Amino acid sequence: MKPLADCRVVIVGLGLMGGSLAGALRGRCRTVVGLARREETIAQARRLELIDEGTTDEEVALDGADIVVFATPVRTIVAQLRELADRLPSGSLVMDLGSTKSEILRAMDGLPSGIEPLGTHPMCGKETSGVAEAEVDLYRGCSFILCPLDRTSDAALTLGRALVEAVGATPLVLDGARQDRLVATLSHLPYLLACALVQTADATTSDDPAAWTIVAGGYRDTSRVAGSDVRMMLDILMTNRDAVLRSADVFRDRFDRLVGMIEAEAEDALAEILTYSREERRRMYR
Amino acid sequence: MKPLADCRVVIVGLGLMGGSLAGALRGRCRTVVGLARREETIAQARRLELIDEGTTDEEVALDGADIVVFATPVRTIVAQLRELADRLPSGSLVMDLGSTKSEILRAMDGLPSGIEPLGTHPMCGKETSGVAEAEVDLYRGCSFILCPLDRTSDAALTLGRALVEAVGATPLVLDGARQDRLVATLSHLPYLLACALVQTADATTSDDPAAWTIVAGGYRDTSRVAGSDVRMMLDILMTNRDAVLRSADVFRDRFDRLVGMIEAEAEDALAEILTYSREERRRMYR
Numbered sequence: 038m039k040p041l042a043d044c045r046v047v048i049v050g051l052g053l054m055g056g057s058l059a060g061a062l063r064g065r066c067r068t069v070v071g072l073a074r075r076e077e078t079i080a081q082a083r084r085l086e087l088i089d090e091g092t093t094d095e096e097v098a099l100d101g102a103d104i105v106v107f108a109t110p111v112r113t114i115v116a117q118l119r120e121l122a123d124r125l126p127s128g129s130l131v132m133d134l135g136s137t138k139s140e141i142l143r144a145m146d147g148l149p150s151g152i153e154p155l156g157t158h159p160m161c162g163k164e165t166s167g168v169a170e171a172e173v174d175l176y177r178g179c180s181f182i183l184c185p186l187d188r189t190s191d192a193a194l195t196l197g198r199a200l201v202e203a204v205g206a207t208p209l210v211l212d213g214a215r216q217d218r219l220v221a222t223l224s225h226l227p228y229l230l231a232c233a234l235v236q237t238a239d240a241t242t243s244d245d246p247a248a249w250t251i252v253a254g255g256y257r258d259t260s261r262v263a264g265s266d267v268r269m270m271l272d273i274l275m276t277n278r279d280a281v282l283r284s285a286d287v288f289r290d291r292f293d294r295l296v297g298m299i300e301a302e303a304e305d306a307l308a309e310i311l312t313y314s315r316e317e318r319r320r321m322y323r
Numbered sequence: 324m325k326p327l328a329d330c331r332v333v334i335v336g337l338g339l340m341g342g343s344l345a346g347a348l349r350g351r352c353r354t355v356v357g358l359a360r361r362e363e364t365i366a367q368a369r370r371l372e373l374i375d376e377g378t379t380d381e382e383v384a385l386d387g388a389d390i391v392v393f394a395t396p397v398r399t400i401v402a403q404l405r406e407l408a409d410r411l412p413s414g415s416l417v418m419d420l421g422s423t424k425s426e427i428l429r430a431m432d433g434l435p436s437g438i439e440p441l442g443t444h445p446m447c448g449k450e451t452s453g454v455a456e457a458e459v460d461l462y463r464g465c466s467f468i469l470c471p472l473d474r475t476s477d478a479a480l481t482l483g484r485a486l487v488e489a490v491g492a493t494p495l496v497l498d499g500a501r502q503d504r505l506v507a508t509l510s511h512l513p514y515l516l517a518c519a520l521v522q523t524a525d526a527t528t529s530d531d532p533a534a535w536t537i538v539a540g541g542y543r544d545t546s547r548v549a550g551s552d553v554r555m556m557l558d559i560l561m562t563n564r565d566a567v568l569r570s571a572d573v574f575r576d577r578f579d580r581l582v583g584m585i586e587a588e589a590e591d592a593l594a595e596i597l598t599y600s601r602e603e604r605r606r607m608y609r
Binding site: 160161162180182209211215216218219220221222223224226227228229230231232233234235236237238239240241242243245247248249250251252255256257258259260261262263264265267268270271274275278281282283284285287288289291292293295296299300302304307308310311312313314315317318319321322 | 446466468495497501502504505506507508509510512513514515516517518519520521522523524525526527528529531533534535536537538540541542543544545546547548549550551553554556557560561564567568569570571573574575577578579581582585586588590593594596597598599600601603604605607608
């Protein structure tokens, strides 16, 4: 496979993640091509200097592609992998930025032989969406999970690593099912908590205008990810349903236990579990 | 009452909140006196230039005080208000920084006549504790709730406002029960969610070393307040028990509803509630 610097890289979908990746890759490969559904998105990506070329035409974009990165919602990626399978140039590296990997890896496994698939998932983002929010530094310093398939060649994995490192991220090779289980707790569950917290505030305090004046740091931080793109999150929750439900079950059990201790005024037990939580949180970020 | 610039202000308890308030008030009143249990804390507050005077002796500290601010955990404040009632100079303004107000206001109401009590609660903080973490800008830009009692004079409320404004915060007068109900959802519930989330991560992912490499922004933000001081939080939860339990009930209902929709693959309903949550979150911070 060619070195990254000589590659024509096509980014399919110019939202926050795709637009940021395009901008971060510009100048680090031969050409960055943006493929989007709407002309307006292409024009905006050009204005923001995120792409070298842009088009709404799949054939034009994919012609001569060395690397194709799907940066659309998970189930759109699955559909596009099927629709575009015959247009992907033989020998090209096909990657994606989807947050759940099991269904995407299954679809990638169905690609024609000659294509080199590599599932990937960058552990970064913002609670905003759209190309206007793109930041060329979005990937800098983040972990970028790589899930190679059995069919993925060493050369393809090496090129995938090179792309990840080119945008300032750290590659981490993980099995797809294992990554899905981890992000269920570390990313998808926090999203559900944020949404349920916002609804709780809406039900219990939003009739009081003082609520908006006093909203404190705890609420702001815990509710932040509720602002994430709904279409993206819906695909994530539906394609990682089993792992998310398992994490939600464990969470409900731990939450009920805490609440039960408050109800029973079981202060010693409560102090112990709160101390344990505090120490665990600190250990994670030490 | 004297103008703030002429006041001797005693801060009882030099932790994160008391130490920061002391430092922010220095130079804006006649003298800032720190009262702490341990000499070591006083020495550290002096080194950090947070106080003009420091002592472990209540009598020395309170002699000639114009303003006394209790900056200890909620139930310690309640106990100290009783213990020190007879040492508080007649005519002095007595404030506190406790996060829940009902029990403190009740204790304040029992102070000798001649004392001017004013419950207060600054809506700021950090997930760390101790005088070493004090920041003179901690209060800058935050809302600072004032809960006057029936017996609080206009002059005392005016002096309380002046102190709040002197540290860069915005005063907001609220009824104590109303403030307790609001912070149950906006501050105490997020803390419980953070603790239960940390325990969930511990139970589901901490056996996997990759977990600590990939922990993403959502998890970091949602779990942040789990690092709060346990003694402080325990007092808060126990003195705001009814309101916290009510908020927790509403949360559990909303969370179960979300999880039920994922389980049932009720995508339309899920999309609707996630969109609603997103818009509510945005409305709050617009």
